[in-house]
Amino acid sequence: MTRSTYPVDIAIIGGTGLYSLPGLEVMETLEVETPWGAPSSPITISRVKTEGVYVAFIARHGLHHTLNPTEVPYRANIAALKHLGARVVLSFSAVGSLREELAPGHFILPSQCIDRTKGLRPHTFFEGGAIAHVGFADPYNAGKCVHKDKTLVCMEGPAFSTRAESHMYRAWGGDVINMSGLPEAKLAREAQLAYQTVCMSTDYDCWRQGEEAVNVTSVMEVMKENGQNASALVLVLIPALAQAIKAGDGGLKEVEGIISTSCLTPLKDIPEGTRASLHYLHPEHF
Numbered sequence: 429m430t431r432s433t434y435p436v437d438i439a440i441i442g443g444t445g446l447y448s449l450p451g452l453e454v455m456e457t458l459e460v461e462t463p464w465g466a467p468s469s470p471i472t473i474s475r476v477k478t479e480g481v482y483v484a485f486i487a488r489h490g491l492h493h494t495l496n497p498t499e500v501p502y503r504a505n506i507a508a509l510k511h512l513g514a515r516v517v518l519s520f521s522a523v524g525s526l527r528e529e530l531a532p533g534h535f536i537l538p539s540q541c542i543d544r545t546k547g548l549r550p551h552t553f554f555e556g557g558a559i560a561h562v563g564f565a566d567p568y569n570a571g572k573c574v575h576k577d578k579t580l581v582c583m584e585g586p587a588f589s590t591r592a593e594s595h596m597y598r599a600w601g602g603d604v605i606n607m608s609g610l611p612e613a614k615l616a617r618e619a620q621l622a623y624q625t626v627c628m629s630t631d632y633d634c635w636r637q638g639e640e641a642v643n644v645t646s647v648m649e650v651m652k653e654n655g656q657n658a659s660a661l662v663l664v665l666i667p668a669l670a671q672a673i674k675a676g677d678g679g680l681k682e683v684e685g686i687i688s689t690s691c692l693t694p695l696k697d698i699p700e701g702t703r704a705s706l707h708y709l710h711p712e713h714f
């Protein structure tokens with residue numbers, strides 16, 4: 429069970445094209461093991477001198493992009509960040525746009541999501557004799573942004589959508605699409621972490637008539653610039669997040685303590701192994 433030498437407050441999960449945070453001074457790099465296995469990458473702990481806060485960073489698909497969206501160890505990632513002390517998670521994701529106005533290069537904060545994953549990814553910490561049902565009606569804990577209150581569709585992948593699917597998601601009210609938004613957001617809620625995904629539009633998927641469909645080359649082309657913008661955005665957001673943590677705002681009031689009202693299984697009836705795993709996540713409760 430790894431601890432950081434530093435008191436971590438904020439966690440950042442980098443997605444496609446964002447494998448490190450160049451603007452931050454790395455203090456240590458941790459190889460972590462959790463009851464749910466090892467996270468996607470070593471976790472770097474960086475100091476933000478001006479704010480006196482420490483930021484943990486994980487590369488979701490591994491440092492060299494070796495994990496596909498189905499293979500990402502979402503539970504280990506969230507559990508490790510929680511165990512290190514994080515209270516707020518900011519996650520970055522390259523997304524396809526399902527709307528004309530969400531052009532490649534734009535950043536979007538979704539407030540809703542539609543789960544189109546296929547049950548292949550472990551998606552809860554509460555199993556094996558400890559059952560909890562957390563509220564997930566409002567999956568994100570956002571602030572303000574140019575494009576907010578949008579709906580993210582999370583598909584299984586790794587192949588991109590067909591044109592028929594892309595049109596269907598638009599008809600459902602989807603605004604952006606990715607492959608790794610879930611179960612990350614659900615697990616963050618179960619870990620009592622305030623969580624927000626920052627979606628970086630890279631393409632128009634394949635719904636536009638007469639236009640070439642999304643492909644990895646075009647995504648990575650746009651991500652070069654998006655990656656730089658994401659790093660800059662992190663530096664701008666850290667003071668606000670640090671402030672929110674101090675004040676107990678930023679969604680913390682909504683998520684901290686929810687396990688005590690969501691867990692149905694009496695402590696005495698939870699098998700010892702399950703309780704030990706959940707203790708890693710919520711030492712105050714299990």
Ligand SMILES: CSC[C@H]1O[C@H](OP(=O)(O)O)[C@H](O)[C@@H]1O
Nearest residue numbers: 443444497521522606607608647
């Ligand atoms: C290379 S495009 C598909 C890939 O990009 C997104 O990754 P992430 O969310 O980690 O930035 C999307 O979810 C897919 O995994």
Ligand SMILES: Nc1ncnc2[nH]cnc12
Nearest residue numbers: 522523524606607633642
């Ligand atoms: N069009 C798309 N579909 C799914 N995930 C994506 N990530 C980036 N673009 C995407």
